[in-house]
Amino acid sequence: MADNFVIQVRDAGIRFRLNRRSRRNFKDLFAGRKRRARSDEFWALRHVNFDVTAGEAIGVVGRNGQGKSTLLKLVAEVMLADEGDVQVIQGVAPLIEITGGFVEDLSVRDNVYLTAGLHGMTKREISDRFDEIISFAEIERFIDTPYKHLSSGMKVRIAFAVISRLEEPIILVDEVLAVGDKAFREKCYRRIEDLLEGGRTLFFVSHNERDLRRFCSRGLYLDKGELVLDGPIGDVLARYNADYGS
Template sequence: MSTSSAETAAAVESDREPVIRVEGVGIQFRRNRRASRSFKDLFAGSSRRSRPSEFWALRDVSFDVHRGEAIGVVGRNGQGKSTLLKLVAEVILPDEGTLTVSGGVAPLIEITGGFVGDLSVRDNVYLTAGLHGMSRREIDERFDEIIDFAEIAAFVDTPYKHLSSGMKVRIAFAVISRLDEPIILVDEVLAVGDKSFREKCYQRIDEMLADGRTLFLVSHNERDLKRFCSRGLYLSKGALVFDGPLDEALERYNSDHPPRPAA
């Protein structure tokens, strides 16, 4: 086999290897359940300590993701969707099982987290992009592009805390979406902002997917899911109950949770 043929075969084999492998993953959280108090306790000023209650946010979840896949994660609130994305982003670690991620992650989750209120927009761009691995030179080269995308050139030296909530989301999306990481995690971000900015976000995600990146999208908006995703993961009570074509995942989810009739 020639050198070029060997390199091609190696590249093909590399593409077959999953960029994300989740095997039997579980994570347990603790919540406090306050003990009941009688009228006598209240009158006497007595207080009872909260009793910790543990629960599995995710349990025995397994799946592989290959390069270039676009996956929609569906399920009701509190079923483990955001927790799954935080595990992939390595914000939190599993209590059981193994999770392997090959390549960097651009996390569009809790999108305005990490920004510092007293710093200017300019300083926050450099801080946040730098924390995600972008060099000073790269930030210099992309700074104007980031600010133009967010449409906040007039506020670039304004303290971040004085921005409106919409402006905060715009600058956060503009920064994170300019990272070169091969895996994109999006958690309900597209539900915020005005219509024109959402369309810009859609176009930016289209560009990222065209580059062969891998997408995880958590959303309750079926239109967004169908626009970007071909595969669906349906989570219920912390378990992966379906993994397959997106249309089938949505059909299964809607069957389990039919919309309530209008009053």
């Protein structure tokens, strides 16, 4: 990998198998024959190529089900490519499905220590940032409340507060703030801008054109699992809108 690249994707693809039951006709039913399972392959991504340099802010666009979240999971190394190669040489802070991994029966306090620890923070580092995390999430009254009793919006708040305090150079954001209220969403967006000013690299999946233009200078347009266009975010959004309407 070239020294200035933090991510390099070469002809990457990932596939899933869809197991389906073949239909039985009346003769099969009468004879007591079982349906036979058949497996179909579905390529969520295929022949994807791009490079990312440190400090870039990239918006990933496309309709639902076109491979955007799968691409982020490849970069996060949550999934592995079935073909091609994905190299990531810096750590990743994944703001994707961020409430996953939290334990419902543990308190908010214990979940902060558990989740931050799983992402590599030491107990001392978590303790030093604990008050900052709780204050950002605006849930001071609930730190010893079982996580399962929080509203969906409060769960997103604490999860974002924890993950956004990680020191990882690459940030992956996948529509995670849709649940939050407008004021808190703006607070999170300002936090993302602060991280970008500090030189972080951003992958941002969103259907909100205004947000994409706010954060991103470059865009990746995915359609049917393939990379249709890689270019300036304005050009990518124009192509996407021309294909599917604004």
